[in-house]
Amino acid sequence: MSKKSKVDHGKMTKRQWTWHMMKRYKIGYIMIAPFMLLFFFFTIIPVIASLLVGFTDYNMLEVPNWVWFDNYITLFLDDELFITALQNTMIFAVLVGPASFILSFVVAWFINELSPRTRSIVTLIFYAPSISGGAYTIFGYIFASDSYGLVNGWLLKFGFIDSPILFFTDVKWIMPLCVAIALWMSLGTSFLSFVAGLQGIDRSQFEAAAVDGITNRWQELWYVTLPNMKPQLIFGSVMSITNSFGFGGVVTALAGNPSTDYVAYTISHHIEEYGGARMEIGYSSAISFILFLIMITANSFIVKLLSKVGE
Amino acid sequence: MKKLRTRNHSVVLNRSAGGDAGITFFLVILGVIMFLPLYYTVMQSFKPLDELFYYPPRFYVINPTWDNFSDLFKLMSESWVPFSRYIFNTVFITVAGVFGNLVLSSLCAYALAKVPFPGNGFFFQLIQKSLMFSSSVGGIIVFIIIAKMGWMDNLASIIVPAWCSTLGLYLMKQFMDTNVTTAVLESARLDGASEFRTFWSIAMPMVKPAWLTLIIYSFQGLWNSGASIYIYSEDLKTLNYAMTQVLTAGIARSGASAASGVIMMLVPILVFVVSQSQIIETMGSSGMKD
Numbered sequence: 001m002s003k004k005s006k007v008d009h010g011k012m013t014k015r016q017w018t019w020h021m022m023k024r025y026k027i028g029y030i031m032i033a034p035f036m037l038l039f040f041f042f043t044i045i046p047v048i049a050s051l052l053v054g055f056t057d058y059n060m061l062e063v064p065n066w067v068w069f070d071n072y073i074t075l076f077l078d079d080e081l082f083i084t085a086l087q088n089t090m091i092f093a094v095l096v097g098p099a100s101f102i103l104s105f106v107v108a109w110f111i112n113e114l115s116p117r118t119r120s121i122v123t124l125i126f127y128a129p130s131i132s133g134g135a136y137t138i139f140g141y142i143f144a145s146d147s148y149g150l151v152n153g154w155l156l157k158f159g160f161i162d163s164p165i166l167f168f169t170d171v172k173w174i175m176p177l178c179v180a181i182a183l184w185m186s187l188g189t190s191f192l193s194f195v196a197g198l199q200g201i202d203r204s205q206f207e208a209a210a211v212d213g214i215t216n217r218w219q220e221l222w223y224v225t226l227p228n229m230k231p232q233l234i235f236g237s238v239m240s241i242t243n244s245f246g247f248g249g250v251v252t253a254l255a256g257n258p259s260t261d262y263v264a265y266t267i268s269h270h271i272e273e274y275g276g277a278r279m280e281i282g283y284s285s286a287i288s289f290i291l292f293l294i295m296i297t298a299n300s301f302i303v304k305l306l307s308k309v310g311e
Numbered sequence: 312m313k314k315l316r317t318r319n320h321s322v323v324l325n326r327s328a329g330g331d332a333g334i335t336f337f338l339v340i341l342g343v344i345m346f347l348p349l350y351y352t353v354m355q356s357f358k359p360l361d362e363l364f365y366y367p368p369r370f371y372v373i374n375p376t377w378d379n380f381s382d383l384f385k386l387m388s389e390s391w392v393p394f395s396r397y398i399f400n401t402v403f404i405t406v407a408g409v410f411g412n413l414v415l416s417s418l419c420a421y422a423l424a425k426v427p428f429p430g431n432g433f434f435f436q437l438i439q440k441s442l443m444f445s446s447s448v449g450g451i452i453v454f455i456i457i458a459k460m461g462w463m464d465n466l467a468s469i470i471v472p473a474w475c476s477t478l479g480l481y482l483m484k485q486f487m488d489t490n491v492t493t494a495v496l497e498s499a500r501l502d503g504a505s506e507f508r509t510f511w512s513i514a515m516p517m518v519k520p521a522w523l524t525l526i527i528y529s530f531q532g533l534w535n536s537g538a539s540i541y542i543y544s545e546d547l548k549t550l551n552y553a554m555t556q557v558l559t560a561g562i563a564r565s566g567a568s569a570a571s572g573v574i575m576m577l578v579p580i581l582v583f584v585v586s587q588s589q590i591i592e593t594m595g596s597s598g599m600k601d
Contacts, residue, residue, distance in 0.1 A: 018429050027506040028428030035419035036434065038475035041456065043441055046449025053452070107341065110334045120587055124580075125342050128349060131583060132576035133535040134551065138352040141565050148565075150351065153367035184345065189478070189594075196594035217330055231598020238442050238599065246445035268447055275451035276540065284451050292448040299443035303599075 047292055054286035060279050071286035082287065084262050085270040088175075089245060089291075092266065093298070095179050097244035100186030101237055107187065108194035109225070123195055130188035139181055140254055143167035168255045171263045178251050178264050185250070186243065190236030197232030201225065226309055233309065237302045245295050248272075267291045349576065355569035356380070363566050379566035383574075386567060387553055392545045394553075401550040404466055405533040408473035412529045413522065416480040420521075421510045424487035425496055435484065439599065441477045457541055468541035473533055479525030482593055486521035487514065489596040520589040527586055531579050551575060 012020065022029075054071055058064035075082045111122045129135065142150045145166045152164040167173045201224070209224045226233070248268030251257070255264050257272075267287060275284035355363065357375040388394045422428070423435050446453075453472065462468040491514050499509045515522075537551040548556075554571035583590070 021427070021429050025426050025428035028422040028426035028431065031422035031426065031506070031510070032419045032434060035415040035475055035480065038415070038471065039438075039441070039477065042453055042472045042475055043446065043449060043477070044437070046452035046456070047444075049452040050449060107338070110338055122338065122342065123587065123591075124584060125346050127583065128576075128580055129345060131531055131579040132349060132572075133579065134537070134555065135349060135352055135572050135576045137568065138348050138355070138572060141355065141569070142348065142351060144565075147366055148364055148368060150368045150370075157367040184348065187345075192590060193594045193597045196591045197598065199591065200595045216327065231600055232594075235597050235599040242443060242445055246447055248447075271447070271450065275454070281451055281455070288448050288451060292444050295444040295448070296440070 047289075050285040050288045050292070053282055054289045056282045057280075058282040058285075060281055064282065067282070071283050072290075074283070075286060075290070081262065081265070082267075082270055085265050085267045086290075088263070088265055089247075089267045089294075091175070092179065092182065092247050093241070093244045096182045096186060096247065097241045097298075099183055100244065101190060101240040103183065104187050104191035104236060104240070105194050105233070108191060108198055109221070111195070112198040119195075123192075126187045127191060129185050130191075134253075136181055136185060136250055137253060139177070140168070143177060145169065169260050171261050174251075174255045174259050174264045178247075178255065181250060181254070182244070182247055186240065188239065188243070190239040193232045193236050193239070194229070197229045198225070201228045230306065230309055234303050234306050237306055238299050241299050241302060242295060245291065245298070352569050352572045352576070355566060356573045358566060358569075360566065379570040380574075382564075383554070383567040383570045386564075390545065390553070390556075392548075396546050397548060397550045397553040400466065400547060401534065401536075404469050404536060404549065405530060407466075408470045408533040409526055409529040411470065411474035412476055412479060413525055415474055416483055416525055417515065417518075417522070418510070420480050420483040420487055421514055424484045425491065425493065425514065426506065438477050438481055438484075442481060446472075454540065463541055464544050464547065466542075466547060469533070469536055469539055473529065476529065476532065479528050482528075482597055483518065483521040483525055485596045485598070486518055486593050491517050520592040523586050523589045524593040527582055527590060530582065534578060535575065 053064075055066060055068055056064040057067050057070070107126055111119050114122065144150075144152065145168070146164050147153050147156050149164065149167075151167070152161075155161045156164065165173065167177060205224050205228070206220060209220060214220050214223060246268060248266045251259060251264045251266065252269070257269055258265055267290070271284050271287050271291070273284075274280045274287065351370070354370065354372050356379050357372045357377075359374055359376045359378060362369065362372060362374070384394065387397070423431060423438075457463065457468045457472075460467075462471070495517075496509050496513055499513050500506075504513075535551055536549055537555060538548075539552075542548060554575070
């Protein structure tokens with residue numbers, strides 16, 4: 001809270017004081033009410049509800065029964081597809097999350113000393129894929145499964161292969177391609193945040209460091225840049241991680257759902273399958289809640305880790 | 312490793328020529344990789360049919376043509392809903408969604424940043440935590456809520472949830488923390504201005520970059536909204552949906568597909584080009600403290 005009140009509250013109990021402040025600044029509650037009401041409705045309540053509904057066998061037709069942990073037990077012991085989805089989601093997140101975070105930072109760091117004009121053009125080039133909507137569908141043509149596909153065409157031409165590779169149906173290729181495409185699209189909000197954060201560091205700090213005997217970029221990065229960037233790094237990591245766990249739409253668009261042998265089947269797909277197609281609301285709520293827990297845990301862990309940078 | 316000093320003796324940072332070359336090399340290679348797919352989309356969209364099916368495929372177009380674009384529009388106007396209807400829906404969703412999100416978020420961000428009511432910090436923590444999971448987590452329950460509200464097959468099902476998207480609010484609150492000094496607000500309050508008045512005529516003009524950033528984030532999400540599980544009437548579908556629909560016919564329509572890709576990416580990219588410096592300014596205060 002940014003402001004100290006001038007009211008003498010020496011004689012008031014803590015509760016009286018809070019009540020006094022609540023009355024005095026009731027306008028604050030009025031101002032946040034419209035947003036917060038909707039936010040509770042569409043974000044907070046759904047999360048809490050999915051925890052509760054996850055303990056039932058609700059299916060929209062029959063009266064739900066409270067089944068305690070049955071859904072969770074089934075998920076982990078009896079649903080092989082869920083384990084596959086969990087594994088794939090983790091693989092995506094572990095590969096794409098940190099890689100996109102590091103890539104965003106490295107690019108932002110490298111372009112930091114370019115002239116403002118060049119920097120804004122380069123920023124656009126790296127940022128464009130993440131905002132180009134459905135532009136990733138072009139990969140369907142670049143990696144098309146016949147000789148008119150860009151990659152297959154040239155591989156055939158040069159004689160590396162005899163017949164076209166079925167990129168989005170071959171289990172060997174689906175996952176690596178989806179990861180690569182996810183990375184291509186991943187220089188988004190965190191990237192912009194890093195670009196801005198680096199610009200915001202006072203140049204005199206670098207000069208002071210140079211006087212103090214820092215001799216190369218790496219030392220400068222470690223002793224000056226990173227500690228200054230901590231808040232942006234934390235924000236960027238949250239953006240990257242949340243993004244990498246929710247991945248699923250791109251897979252559906254390119255490799256179909258389900259993909260061959262479910263190699264790129266993620267938790268998002270599993271939620272859709274049970275919540276959308278089969279209407280097993282209770283079961284899919286349990287899956288949703290697991291995804292929620294994973295995201296929150298991963299984010300909190302990384303935030304804790306990054307807040308140690310430079311300490 | 313050389314250490315340069317300029318004439319006025321200010322220190323010049325240590326930069327090795329090898330390092331500069333390595334960085335430039337890395338940026339060029341990576342930049343080309345990032346750029347090629349978008350470039351190829353544009354090229355494909357201008358290729359005539361014989362070049363689309365040329366073996367081996369070319370990276371560039373020899374006889375550019377608008378055929379793919381006119382094909383796309385022809386395909387889309389063949390459905391029984393007039394093409395303009397899809398455009399109207401997308402524009403309507405975007406404008407209504409962005410406007411609501413802007414108004415509600417600004418009010419909320421201002422109160423969270425500058426009105427010290429009890430519970431202020433708790434509410435902001437909630438907003439910050441909400442950035443740590445994607446909205447898909449509550450998807451099924453949201454579905455039930457929307458069905459119960461009677462918003463099925465109604466554009467409200469897309470617009471209203473967009474009003475409470477939290478990223479824009481978060482960025483605006485952080486921006487206000489650093490860029491709106493409490494002293495300025497305090498003097499307005501002492502002059503007897505109401506909190507709404509202070510918000511509207513003092514704080515809001517000071518956070519224009521944050522407005523713009525919020526508008527752009529909100530815009531990008533809504534402009535790209537495609538098939539929705541809530542909408543089944545054809546005359547309520549969006550432009551993005553209509554384009555993906557006509558393109559499911561496969562390889563024969565690869566030209567038209569590229570044309571639709573170009574149309575969909577053109578608008579967000581242009582918007583970003585115009586507003587880049589303001590967005591970067593907003594992002595300067597985006598940092599998160601744990």
